Structure formats: structure tokens, C-alpha cells
Amino acid sequence: MVTKTEESQLNKLENQVDNGGGGAWEYLCLARKLKVRRSDKVLKYGLSILNDSRKRSSQGSDEWTLYEQVAVAAMDCHALDVAKDCINALQKKFPESKRVGRLEAMLLEAKGSWEDAEAAYSSLLEENPFDQVIHKRRVAVAKAQGNISVAIEWLNKYLEIFMADHDAWRELAEIYVSLQMYKQAAFCYEELILSQPTVPLHHLAYADVLYTLGGLENLQTAKKYYSSTIDLSGGKNNRALFGICLCSSAISQLARGRNREDKDSSPDLPSLASAALEKEYKLQASDKLSVLTSTLKCLRVSS
């Protein structure tokens, strides 16, 4: 996950390079550090350095990291010949390297030779059972073939060993949501909230899943997590503000005709959230203000 500051820094560099202002190497380093997936740009800028022998050798030993980075980007863009060239260059320099062997297996995966890729990954794992990248590539191979249940099984096994891999928890949660397995997705977000309790996005995702599951208890809990999202993000999260309004509306509908205790425990919250949203829209998206107001009215009417 990348922060807003990091993203704008990356975008600024990207614009600079696109407009001929240089900084390709800085961009490539930042992209590598942040682990973002901008393969078309990485491929373009990376090749511009690799194809220029002066620029290439001025990077010293970083040249080889660049070859690896461009190889992966090339595979993502399906420029398999470019990927092969990069891997060949790395092979010549590091003939017995397992890291290069990993790239060769990835190339098989990129070509769609699933069985060969699977075999290559399995044999690499035999020699190094703790290579996280290869474990995850195996999940990707299963996912790419549409074997989602196998992907889930392997991802779960991976997380039993590497339970601190937050990106893997998020990937698993996303897969569960795409299959409408919301209870399982909720479990993943619970793990994430436990290990990173101050990251508002986990609270938000958890609230969204709970709301989707429905039922009075889940809605009340969702409302709490939308509130904590707003708290942790300094009130700047519009999705959470909308979430509060949705929860209040849904809770009132469910609690209609029920005992007083089940009714909304914090009746001021939705009007505060609505006011915050209207203020934001007035400031930044005034042309949408009337649509927002009628939307909020709809939610109040149905409650």
C-alpha cells in the first residue's frame, strides 16, 4: 500500500519523465521501492536506459537490478522478447543464480505454459521452501487459470507461515469479496486490523464487508468501524461518511417496530456525517451538491 504523498511524488516524476524532463532512474528506483505496478512506464523508461550503453554502465552494479525490474515489467506488458533478452543478460552474468531461475519460471508463466511454470516453481521451492515470491507466483498461476479455489487454498497455506504479509491478507480478502464470501473476507480484515490498528483503510474495508453482510448487529458494528475510519483519517474519508449515512438508514429500517434498545444508539451521527459531506461537496464539487443533497434526503426518508 502506498500513501497519498508517495503516489503524488511518483506521479510527479512520471509526468516529468514523460515530458522530457529526465529523472527516469529516480522514477525506476521509486517504483521499485514502492512496489507499484506501472509496467508500461517501467518498461519504456527502463529500456531507454538499458539500450544506451553509456547510461547503462553508469549505473554500476545497479544495472543488474534494472535488468530484473525491466524483465518483470516486460512480462506484465507481454513483451516477451524483451523479457527474454533481459533474462539472457542476467544469465550470462550470474550463471548459477536461483534469482535468475525464478525469472525464467516467471517467463514460462507469462507465456501461459502453466504446467511448465508450476513444475519450475515447485522445484525452486524444494530448494528454498521460504521463498515468498515463488509461493505467491504459484497462487497467481492458479488464479490466472481460473482455479480460484486452489488459489484460495494455497494463499491460506502461505498465510499460515507468513502471517505478517499484509498484502497477501488483502489479496485473499479481495478474492473472497469477488466470490461474495463476505464472512471469510471479514476474517481477513480482522487480522489486518489486529496487526495494523491505525491504518484507516482496513477499518473502512471491514465496515464495507459488514454492511454487505447485513443484519442489525453487523450494521451496528459497521457503523463503529466507519466512525473509527473517520477518526483515524482526520475526518477526510468520504466513503466512511457515506457509510455512516447508509448504516443509519439501514438500521432504522430494520429497527422499525422493534424495542427502543435496538434503535440507533447515536442519532446525531448521520446528521453530522451529512453535514460534513455537504461541506466537502460545496467546497470541492459544487456542481454535484444538489445530487448529493437529494441522495442524502433519500437515505433519511428510507430510515
Place this chain on the structure above:
Amino acid sequence: MASTGGGELKYEMAQNAYIKLVLHALKHKTSAVNGVLLGRTSPKNESLVQIEDSVPLFHNHLGLLPPLEISLIMIEEYYSARGLGIVGYFHANERFDDTELGNISKNIADHISRYFPQAAVLLLDNKKLEALPKGKDRSPVVQLYTKDAYKNWKLVAEDGGIHLTFKEPAANTILLDYISSEKWQEVVDFDDHLDDITKDWLNPDLFK
């Protein structure tokens, strides 16, 4: 009545509605995306549905309700004042060779068809899209689904009684132009709007 299979139901899609959704799918090549179709039944012919516009919805977590509910209310509020309603749903799967209409799509489409029984579901046909630059295909690069007599979403055969045509016959040519100029980078969806409300899901300047 032409709302069940075997009738002469026709969908006529405006070029901009179509292109916006395909460009949206191209902007987010590594995820599933969806969108809604806006339109009306033709006042002169009740078996003709005119799809006038579209709104790209999400490229993340398509299966979550809160963003979906907010977007549908907002879109209905905006368009009903202009005489249009939600008449269909568009979906593009995450994987190239996945040609199935998934459960999330069916659920959302069921909801839409409760308010508009002749709702159309369009599923992006990746193979047709890939072949577009090479051939001279003038038909939409989507598969069309409608509800059959048993209320199931059924793929409409190309020679069936239900048709999807373009209002402007050169729609694919224009689409190809936009693809080569990478126009997809400018498409804004509801996810983008919820993350930054200054981004406009109406995409007012996209085709200017």
C-alpha cells in the same frame, strides 16, 4: 409484449455510452470493472430501448454494497431529472478468457431489472475487442444478456430475436481511434470520485 425471449426487443446504443465503458475497462486492465447504462424506452416504440449514456462505476471490490448503493442513488437522482433511468449493466471480467457472467453481475442486474424489466446486461467480449483492429467488425464488442421467461439471465444468440445495435454505425472506428490515442487515461469512474470528489463521474469533457 416484447419483454420475454422470442419477442422483437431492440436495444440501440449511443456511441459515447459504449466507448466510455470499453475505455474504462482498458484503463483498468488488471481488474474487473462495471458500469450502468442510462436510457429509456422509445416513446414511439415500446420494444425499442434507447441506451443514451453510461456511467463507469468501479474497478475495485465490485462485490461490496455501500459504494454501489450510493452510486445508484446518485446516478438515479441526476438522470431522472433528465428523463433517463438505469436500463442496464455493463461488466468486464478480470481475466481475458473468462466469458462467464458471474454472480455479482447477476445480483446487480437483478436489482436493476426490478425497476426496469427489459434491462440489458453487457459483458465485455475480450476476444472480439482484441480482434477489433484487425477486422472490420462493426458490431459491439460485448455479449448481450437479457432475462428469459424463467427470470434467468440468458446469453442472446446473434441470430436471436433480440438485437443490440449502434445508433452511430462508425462507433468501433471511433473507439479504435481513442484506443490508439490512449484516451482511456481520462476516464473517471465512481471509485475515483469517492476517493477524490473533484473527479467527475459524468466525464463531461471526455469526448470534447
